[in-house]
Amino acid sequence: MDKGYIENGFIVDVSNANKTSEIIYELSRILDLPDAQSKKVCLKLGSVNLTSTELTSIKALVESMNSEIEFISTSSDETVKSAEDLNIKVSFLENKVPTPEFNADQEKVNRELEKALDKIFGDESSDIKTFAQEEDLKKLKEELPSEDVEKVANIKPEAITPEHQMETIDNAEVETSEKVENISANTSDEIKEELENFNSQLENANKIEGEDLEDVDFNLDDLRKSLRETEKLPTLYIQRTLRSGQSITSDGNIVIIGDVNPGSEIIAKGDITVWGILGGIAHAGSAGNQYARIRALKMNAIQLRIADVFARRPDNINIPYIQKTDTFVPEEACIRKKQIIIHKIHES
Amino acid sequence: MSGRVIVITSGKGGVGKTTTNANIGTALAKAGKKVVMIDTDLGLRNLDLLLGLENRIVYTIVDVVEERCKLKQALVKDKKNPNLCLLAAAQTRDKSAVTEEQLKDICEKLKKDFDFILVDCPAGIEQGFQNAVAGASEAIVVTTPEMSAVRDADRIIGLLESKEEIKSYKLLLNRVRPNLIKSNDMMSVDDVVEILSADLIGIIPEDTGIITSTNKGEPIVNDEKSLAGKAYNNVARRIIGEDVPFLDLEEPKGVMAKLKKFFSGLTGKEK
Numbered sequence: 001m002d003k004g005y006i007e008n009g010f011i012v013d014v015s016n017a018n019k020t021s022e023i024i025y026e027l028s029r030i031l032d033l034p035d036a037q038s039k040k041v042c043l044k045l046g047s048v049n050l051t052s053t054e055l056t057s058i059k060a061l062v063e064s065m066n067s068e069i070e071f072i073s074t075s076s077d078e079t080v081k082s083a084e085d086l087n088i089k090v091s092f093l094e095n096k097v098p099t100p101e102f103n104a105d106q107e108k109v110n111r112e113l114e115k116a117l118d119k120i121f122g123d124e125s126s127d128i129k130t131f132a133q134e135e136d137l138k139k140l141k142e143e144l145p146s147e148d149v150e151k152v153a154n155i156k157p158e159a160i161t162p163e164h165q166m167e168t169i170d171n172a173e174v175e176t177s178e179k180v181e182n183i184s185a186n187t188s189d190e191i192k193e194e195l196e197n198f199n200s201q202l203e204n205a206n207k208i209e210g211e212d213l214e215d216v217d218f219n220l221d222d223l224r225k226s227l228r229e230t231e232k233l234p235t236l237y238i239q240r241t242l243r244s245g246q247s248i249t250s251d252g253n254i255v256i257i258g259d260v261n262p263g264s265e266i267i268a269k270g271d272i273t274v275w276g277i278l279g280g281i282a283h284a285g286s287a288g289n290q291y292a293r294i295r296a297l298k299m300n301a302i303q304l305r306i307a308d309v310f311a312r313r314p315d316n317i318n319i320p321y322i323q324k325t326d327t328f329v330p331e332e333a334c335i336r337k338k339q340i341i342i343h344k345i346h347e348s
Numbered sequence: 349m350s351g352r353v354i355v356i357t358s359g360k361g362g363v364g365k366t367t368t369n370a371n372i373g374t375a376l377a378k379a380g381k382k383v384v385m386i387d388t389d390l391g392l393r394n395l396d397l398l399l400g401l402e403n404r405i406v407y408t409i410v411d412v413v414e415e416r417c418k419l420k421q422a423l424v425k426d427k428k429n430p431n432l433c434l435l436a437a438a439q440t441r442d443k444s445a446v447t448e449e450q451l452k453d454i455c456e457k458l459k460k461d462f463d464f465i466l467v468d469c470p471a472g473i474e475q476g477f478q479n480a481v482a483g484a485s486e487a488i489v490v491t492t493p494e495m496s497a498v499r500d501a502d503r504i505i506g507l508l509e510s511k512e513e514i515k516s517y518k519l520l521l522n523r524v525r526p527n528l529i530k531s532n533d534m535m536s537v538d539d540v541v542e543i544l545s546a547d548l549i550g551i552i553p554e555d556t557g558i559i560t561s562t563n564k565g566e567p568i569v570n571d572e573k574s575l576a577g578k579a580y581n582n583v584a585r586r587i588i589g590e591d592v593p594f595l596d597l598e599e600p601k602g603v604m605a606k607l608k609k610f611f612s613g614l615t616g617k618e619k
Contacts, residue, residue: 114421245391247440262402263393263439302403312403315427 009040009070010234011251016046020054024061031065040070042091047075052082059086112308226291233270242266242280262302271295281305290335295345297328304333304340311340351382351459354466354587355484357508359500361471363492364522367558367568369468370398371577372488374567375584377432381463384423384433386454388480389470390445393437400427400565401434410438410445412454419457428570433462443475448482455483464587473507481508487517488549493524493535498543505546518549520583525554526597550583552576553597 012030017023023045031041041062050058062069071089074080083090233252244263248254253270264280266272269287271294278296283305285292290307303312330345356369369385377383386409387395396402407422412435419435426432435454438445451467458465467484470476481487487508491501501519508514521537528534541548555576561568568577569584575595582592 245439265440303406310406315400315403 009042010236011042011044013044013251014046015044018046018048020048020050020058023048023058027058027061031062031067038066041067042070043072045072045074045076045079049076049078050074050082051078052085055079055082055086055088059088110308223291226289230270230289230292235270236268241276244280260296268292292334294333295330297330299331299333299342301333304342306333306335306340309335309338309340349382349460349463351462351465352486353455353459353484354464354486354488355469355480355514356466356488356490357469357477357480357504358471358490358497359473359504360491360497363490363497364552364558365471365490366394366398366468367562368488368490368520368522368552368580368583369466370395371567371569371580372584372587373432373464373466374399374426374429375569375581376464376466376587377426377429378569378581379584379588380431381588382431382461383464383466384435384458384462385466385468386435386451386458387437387468388446388451388476389468390437390476391439391442392470393439395468396424396434396436397565398562399434399567401436402565405436408436408438409454410441413446413450419454443470443479446479448479451479452483473503477504477507481511481514485513485515487514488520489517489544489546490520490522491540491544492522493529493537493540495535498535498540502544505544517546519544519546520550520552521548522552523554524551524597548594549586550579551594551597552579552583553595 012027014023014026017026027043043058043062059069069088071091072079072083073091074083080090230253234250235253235255236248236250237255237257238248239257241258242248242256242260242264244261247265247267248256249267251269253272254266254268255273255275256266257275259276260266260274260278260280260282262279265283266274266280267283267286269285269289269292271292272282272284274282274294274296276296277298277300278294279300279302281303282294282301284294285307286305288307292306294301294304294306301313303310305311331342332345333340333342335341356365356372358365366387366389373383373385385395385399387393388409389395390410396405401424404424407417409422411417412419412422422435423433424436426434435458455465455467465483467480469480489501489504489508491497505517508517519541521540524537525534529536537548537551553575555568555574557568557571557574558576561571567580568574569580571577575597579595582595585592
């Protein structure tokens with residue numbers, strides 16, 4: 001448990017549920033997954049008051065699936081009391097799961113998402129953003145104002161030396177919380193400028209290091225830190241095809257070996273990797289991680305969402321179904337310039 | 349503004365409820381009416397596919413009911429016609445996620461802003477049907493000239509008659525094949541009307557264009573040449589209140605037939 005997650009177990013977050021029926025619905029749905037059986041369950045309850053009878057029925061449900069409740073976390077005193085009657089451990093989960101700093105900004109993420117949605121659905125005249133394909137990337141690069149080229153020249157000497165980078169990474173651990181605040185406090189213009197600077201800086205870094213960092217956005221230090229945070233998150237591993245109507249939500253990363261058919265959805269706080277055709281809705285970094293990625297052997301998603309950025313399949317692409325072929329070119333979606341782009345995963 | 353709430357139902361599956369809904373909705377919107385379509389087929393939604401709006405759906409009717417978003421946010425605007433909106437069904441939930449009262453409430457709210465609220469009903473007579481019918485005051489019963497579909501339509505009409513809220517219901521005969529009727533291999537329009545003793549609002553001919561239009565996500569009423577598209581347009585006009593004669597479904601074949609038709613038109617024999 002020191003690792004921040006439960007060994008041979010997982011966390012079920014039902015803190016949004018207000019009724020016992022909702023908890024049972026959610027629980028039975030999750031426990032029904034083949035991967036969830038015979039494992040320890042940690043139940044994250046919200047402020048809901050549960051009597052010992054209700055808790056007994058929940059416990060029985062979990063046990064009927066060959067799983068057992070490891071401990072529960074709750075903010076209600078009544079539930080704590082009933083749990084003590086039943087000899088169920090009560091614990092405070094919040095302290096044990098590493099919550100990346102960007103989690104704190106959930107409200108902002110919601111607001112941004114709403115804004116983005118208003119833009120898309122509220123106003124007919126505005127252009128709707130669709131996935132940017134690799135060719136579009138080149139256009140995006142060309143759009144950079146010429147002034148930035150001079151700035152690049154200024155930045156160059158600092159960015160090159162590897163030692164310097166090592167330093168910044170070490171510092172990052174201490175400073176990140178401040179940085180996150182800074183980013184959220186910045187006005188959009190400033191962010192844009194920062195971005196453009198950074199992107200040109202990156203292009204330079206690529207040339208020298210020869211590392212594949214083309215798709216990195218915002219801040220290298222933040223990215224490195226974020227990658228480590230994502231590694232620490234628990235990963236849900238599913239080996240079957242996700243069919244229409246099925247939905248999987250996780251506090252960590254999700255790996256699916258199989259196809260994700262249209263009509264299904266995957267929501268993860270970390271990364272999403274699909275070893276198959278991604279045809280449904282995927283939302284990575286649902287708690288606000290801008291650096292979350294969605295990878296798939298074939299990207300045919302109806303909608304992609306990363307943190308608060310939203311993109312949908314272009315209307316002119318009209319593929320009722322994807323033919324399964326022997327060769328796939330794996331693709332990856334990430335955020336670049338506040339827009340979701342899809343690019344091929346190159347060999348490195 | 350007080351809109352008309354029309355439920356499109358059939359009992360039997362696969363007779364063309366959703367296709368009818370998409371096409372009538374589009375035709376009404378083209379005629380300048382403000383239209384919203386509600387898909388109540390939770391868990392098996394299709395209406396968004398037929399309209400080509402699948403990639404735009406973010407919030408669904410369940411999100412509205414469970415107050416995760418405002419009703420206005422959940423309305424997806426059509427690609428071409430700003431008068432047309434869709435309230436999509438949730439794909440990851442089942443029929444019990446929405447109750448009759450909640451649907452009634454949504455219809456009441458939408459009535460204020462729209463001329464027409466078209467409710468797409470799921471197949472069957474269970475909870476999904478009860479939900480869909482709850483908010484409606486008019487109904488269109490879709491059936492095909494097949495015995496099984498007609499039986500189910502009869503059952504549905506019986507259920508609709510027992511509902512006080514449904515003031516009127518009309519019959520829409522779908523997938524009619526004039527050739528088969530002629531050779532006595534298919535029930536004729538008159539037969540169906542006689543069995544069901546209900547008013548007819550439209551006859552839609554079988555059209556292979558429907559298949560392509562469904563796959564493309566483009567309602568067939570947008571295709572000027574299609575006979576089915578014309579028929580759906582006429583249904584929409586009849587709903588608005590215009591008096592439109594039924595289409596002559598018999599496709600003239602060859603020059604002689606065309607001439608024949610021309611002359612019969614001149615002498616006024618055409619029905």
